Amino acid sequence: xxxxxxxxxxxxxxxxxxxxxxxxxxxxxxxxxxxxxxxxxxxxxxxxxxxxxxxxxxxxxxxxxxxxxxxxxxxxxxxxxxxxxxxxxxxxxxxxxxxxxxxxxxxxxxxxxxxxxxxxxxxxxxxxxxxxxxxxxxxxxxxxxxxxxxxxxxxxxxxxxxxxxxxxxxxxxxxxxxxxxxxxxxxxxxxxxxxxxxxxxxxxxxxxxxxxxxxxxxxxxxxxx
Numbered sequence: 250x251x252x253x254x255x256x257x258x259x260x261x262x263x264x265x266x267x268x269x270x271x272x273x274x275x276x277x278x279x280x281x282x283x284x285x286x287x288x289x290x291x292x293x294x295x296x297x298x299x300x301x302x303x304x305x306x307x308x309x310x311x312x313x314x315x316x317x318x319x320x321x322x323x324x325x326x327x328x329x330x331x332x333x334x335x336x337x338x339x340x341x342x343x344x345x346x347x348x349x350x351x352x353x354x355x356x357x358x359x360x361x362x363x364x365x366x367x368x369x370x371x372x373x374x375x376x377x378x379x380x381x382x383x384x385x386x387x388x389x390x391x392x393x394x395x396x397x398x399x400x401x402x403x404x405x406x407x408x409x410x411x412x413x414x415x416x417x418x419x420x421x422x423x424x425x426x427x428x429x430x431x432x433x434x435x436x437x438x439x440x441x442x443x444x445x446x447x448x449x450x451x452x453x454x455x456x457x458x459x460x461x462x463x464x465x466x467x468x469x470x471x472x473x474x
Contacts, residue, residue: 293371332386350371
């Protein structure tokens with residue numbers, strides 16, 4: 250479904266980022282050969298051989314310092330992201346148009362508790378090292394997850410969308426549109442977080458009508474006579 254979705258868009262020279270679900274050889278060929286775009290894919294267990302190759306290489310060759318790193322502060326935590334990139338696997342990986350492979354180590358320190366959590370993600374991109382330095386690859390990856398967290402995470406956390414049992418006909422599409430509309434309204438009006446605002450709206454039905462501008466007070470000077 251991804252290729253038809255991108256069909257109306259001019260993506261010539263654009264980097265298309267995707268999570269592991271779309272890390273597919275046919276999609277990679279479509280982007281590079283037919284659309285003259287670049288891909289930036291996360292590699293997980295659905296491409297087991299590719300993942301095993303990346304893990305083996307980086308686990309045995311990343312003793313050196315990272316090629317780039319960034320540290321961010323916010324939301325009560327300190328997040329450090331380090332990246333190692335290589336072109337040495339380009340001719341060996343069973344994946345089309347690989348120009349760089351990468352491993353990203355993410356460490357998060359909770360300022361309040363001091364607890365440290367971490368994870369390592371692997372990926373491939375068709376961008377060469379001349380088009381994208383290590384810091385560029387790291388920022389592209391981070392920007393992808395900013396979108397993921399600001400949209401899909403909210404849908405799953407606030408609406409438990411991943412376990413939704415609405416599956417027949419146009420039901421899934423319609424309920425998804427309604428949820429996204431609600432989140433859009435909340436983000437446009439509320440200075441608080443989506444989850445907190447939803448809790449407040451749940452306890453105050455009148456406030457829901459105010460948000461939708463369906464009451465006299467919310468419409469200001471509109472004449473209802």
